[in-house]
Amino acid sequence: MGNDHSSMVMSKATFLLVCNFSNNCYHRLLYISIKALFHGKFILEELHKNVKKKNILLSKDDFNTRCEVIHIAVVSGGFQSRLQLLTLLKSVLFYRSTPLHFHIVTDSDLSEKILRTLFSTWNLPSVSLSIYRLDEALEDINWIPNGHYSGLFGLSKLILPKILSTSVTKVVVLDVDILFVSDIFELWNFLSKFNDSQVLGMTENQSDWYLGNLFLDYKPWPALGRGYNSGVILMNLLKLRAINWTELYKAVTKELLNTYNRTNLADQDIFNAVIQRLPALVYRLPCVYNLQLNDNARRELCSYDQADMKIIHWNNYRKPLLENPNESHYRSLYQQFVDLDGNFLRHINKNCKLETAKPSVENISNNYDSFTNLCLPFKTASNLMHRMHLYFGNVVQFDLKLNDVTLLTQLSFDRLVSLNRLLIQWTGPIIAVLYLTDAEAFQLATFMENDFLNIRNNVIIHVVYKEGNLYPVNKLRNIALQSSITPFVFMNDIDFVPATGLYEHLLQILPQQGDAIASKKAYIVPAFEVYSYHVIIPESKTDLLKSLDSGEIHIFRSKEWVKGHLATDYDRWRNALEPYKIAWSTDFEPYFVVRRDVPLYDERFVGFGWNKVAHVMNLDFLNYEFIVLPFAYIVHLPHSPSLELLQYRQNSDYRRCLKLIMGQFIKELTKTQFKPGKQFQPIATNLIIMHHKCITLTTVLSQNTLRIKRKRSKLVECTWNLPRISMPLSKVWNYAESATTSLLVTSWESCSCFGFGPAQFVFVTHETDVLREVYTFLHDFPGGISASGTSSIDTKFSDMTCKSAAVNLNDNFPSLQPTVYSTSHSAMMTTGKFFGSAGPRSTSGTLSVAF
Structure with a gap:
């Protein structure tokens, strides 16, 4: 390793000395050093210093204080806010040494579902969650005119003493555009330094906003000196409730609204107005606990070294990752946490007796008696608890039809272009589940913000964060299936392009009500493929048959895997004018439209192979009818083979394990479907x-x-x-x-x-x-x-x-x-x-x- 990196790399012995022989700390620092070598911007010394401070072995006297649960309150509403919240959470979790309880205020059932799913699937040790609805105390703030872009969310910190549980007596209140570079315990510890009258801990505002000399034609709300910034607040809730905080801020606000038509900086104006009248209420925090990065910030007001900073705050509309030469160091730091694999944070700090996280791999039943060690990766992958960020993007309600159908698909980041093509070709509802790293998820958000993807109101994106080496194809399908709200779903893979007008055609032929819609029917959409990127997808069945006869288009996998679609009976389909029934055959794996209450896919099938075959087999066992649609079709476009396909083709052990899984599936299928008391004619067998x-x-x-x-x-x-x-x-x-x-x-x-x-x-x-x-x-x-x-x-x-x-x-x-x-x-x-x-x-x- 060259001399340029010598200061960034430490031996294991040195790491263990710094960390007091804590393996957790060692592995964490090792991870940081590796990231530093690749990115060249992540300043290890800064993090090193902070980790070194927080990993002091605890004495018995301060153990209880150090290890008490820290309560953190955050207000989050909307997609961009949730993205920033994720990065904030990573930074807090990265440095924390104590149990944490997050209190999140949000605005809807959907937001609550997203957050609860995120936390439950993240499976963090000694982290708990409470969610509050903004409308629980909306009447306390909705009368306040607010000129800030945050709207009602920007005023909601005022009502925290009222809506948080009375059992919570102290809390750290944070904006989502915050990044921690220190243990939150250090900030929490300032609460113990409050005197009898102090109820709020805040840092001084680092701009001249409240001095009134930034612009010519504005009049700021009253404040004490430069005022205080509300991005980081320590609240003693017990005292705030005792002084009747709600009535106090209401009285001050109503009086000042006679002079000021609205707030400009949301709740910060009101906090400062109260403090200006009652200065004894505030404890002044050191500026390093809220370094404010905005165009008007005075750097000399917090001129400490970068390594001494504890909390970084992007209190500007542009937010962290937009270019500003003065913020390049902190922007690089922020990007490291954006890219950080959240699974890495499922650690346990040895300073406190934190509860152990539930295994991210659920108990694995002994379903693979043969080749146990050989198939361990499959057993592990099929039982992983993947982190999920549901409804990735801004979700808008859309009208549903009685027989509406949602196209369901799943993909990895390298198939993103295929998703864009699908969005153009299929005009109906779509649910796409993407399997991404944390860094790829951020890139996806950037694409969506810049309209690279043609996301419509009726398109839902879910993100499942990558973990392990095997693609959890059936888990992704199930996530899409379980979140569908239309009567019918179209089970499709990302590399298949639907025929022009297929959505509208399905609406015409699918039943709308009565017994027909409740019956067990799978409507087969015949699959074709092209070998060239330049072939134009036929607009009609007539054009498709011409291309089929000319050799431009082929029956899907007619050369490699005939059995997969043989039962469709393409010879009959050529001349069919009406839907026709077909019988299930071995290895049948069609693409089909079905009611959304169809049985889920078996999640033991990961990677490539048998995942659709097993599901269709189950449908046949449940006496589903397979009906081929005569004027519907999809066309598979060429693409580079996936890693899973390459493994399937080249690795005999890979194929052998999948066969074992398939055999286990069949055995369980018979057990499930042969119900006690069910009458079958006895069969003596040799x-x-x-x-x-x-x-x-x-x-x-x-x-x-x-x-x-x-x-x-x-x-x-x-x-x-x-x-x-x-x-x-x-x-x-x-x-x-x-x-x-x-x-x-x-x-x-x-x-x-x-x-x-x-x-x-x-x-x-x-x-x-x-x-x-x-x-x-x-x-x-x-x-x-x-x-x-x-x-x-x-x-x-x-x-x-x-x-x-x-x-x-x-x-x-x-x-x-x-x-x-x-x-x-x-x-x-x-x-x-x-x-x-x-x-x-x-x-x-x-x-x-x-x-």
């Missing part, structure tokens, strides 16, 4: 699994014909009756195919070529790993499998086994610990009892696994 060394070729000739070629044997065809069996147990075996990507056949009638009896199941695979997974799947199937000793096996089937395929089952399948024995063909086998959940326990059959 399942036979055949290894690839015995089977060299399998081909499905038609719906009910399987062609099998055996070693040293002629080609045979096995034919059976295979209607669409409605009994759920049969569906289980059909679904197992999607978990294993191998062929699974249910035979309802006799399969004569093997001599099997009715209702037997045949599984054919040529993948050894798949065989292991199927075996595990069966072992954990509802009802279970128990060892049953020796058993005979059908002679005709035994002829198919291979002597060279003998396997030690104890090594391959240790979870079952089967009885292993040899047949005359030297094949190793095991048998067990299989109990299906669709019928009583007496409907057992024999499970045979042969190699």
